[in-house]
Amino acid sequence: MGGAWAALGHGTYDAIRRNPLRARTVTGLMSRARKTFDGLPDGLAGLGEWTISEFKSEEAGLTVRGRFRISPFQKLDTEQTKFLITFLRCRGVLSSIERELGISYPTARARLDALLKALDLAPAAEPTPDQKRRLAERRKEVLEKLEAGEMTPDEAKQAMKEAVK
Numbered sequence: 001m002g003g004a005w006a007a008l009g010h011g012t013y014d015a016i017r018r019n020p021l022r023a024r025t026v027t028g029l030m031s032r033a034r035k036t037f038d039g040l041p042d043g044l045a046g047l048g049e050w051t052i053s054e055f056k057s058e059e060a061g062l063t064v065r066g067r068f069r070i071s072p073f074q075k076l077d078t079e080q081t082k083f084l085i086t087f088l089r090c091r092g093v094l095s096s097i098e099r100e101l102g103i104s105y106p107t108a109r110a111r112l113d114a115l116l117k118a119l120d121l122a123p124a125a126e127p128t129p130d131q132k133r134r135l136a137e138r139r140k141e142v143l144e145k146l147e148a149g150e151m152t153p154d155e156a157k158q159a160m161k162e163a164v165k
Contacts, residue, residue: 045075045118072119080118083111138163 040050052068076084083101090096097108116123127135139160146156 040070040075042077045077050075076115076118080111080115083115087112087115135163 044050050070052070053065055064055068056062073081073084083097086097086100090100094105094108094112097103098105101108103111113123142151142156142159142163145151146153151159
């Protein structure tokens with residue numbers, strides 16, 4: 001187990017998993033570690049729903065307590081977070097991700113699929129060839145009506161949007 005658990009010491013994670021009442025031990029160890037963690041420590045996301053109970057600004061001298069849901073992005077492990085950052089920096093171009101990370105296209109694609117699964121997202125469905133053909137026909141029809149003066153530009157714009165749905 002890496003990340004935060006490495007900072008807490010060997011066996012802490014297993015001890016908490018066996019006995020949830022030892023959670024205070026984790027709090028104490030994390031406080032003593034004085035380390036700021038990005039999201040959940042690796043390996044904890046699969047243990048159920050988590051909430052944040054305190055936000056603190058040392059600089060402002062403020063503490064806010066309550067029950068706050070964590071972002072799905074905070075549930076990503078370290079490797080998934082690194083891949084997401086690379087994905088965004090490369091603007092989603094898998095060939096750029098391949099070069100930057102030194103991995104093959106199938107590996108980049110597999111990591112992207114794993115990231116989508118971790119975020120509980122489904123890949124966008126690709127239109128079938130028949131759907132593509134119907135969309136092209138509808139667009140052509142709208143453009144012909146626009147050219148013939150049978151539609152205003154605003155009506156054509158709306159018709160194009162509706163054709164994609």
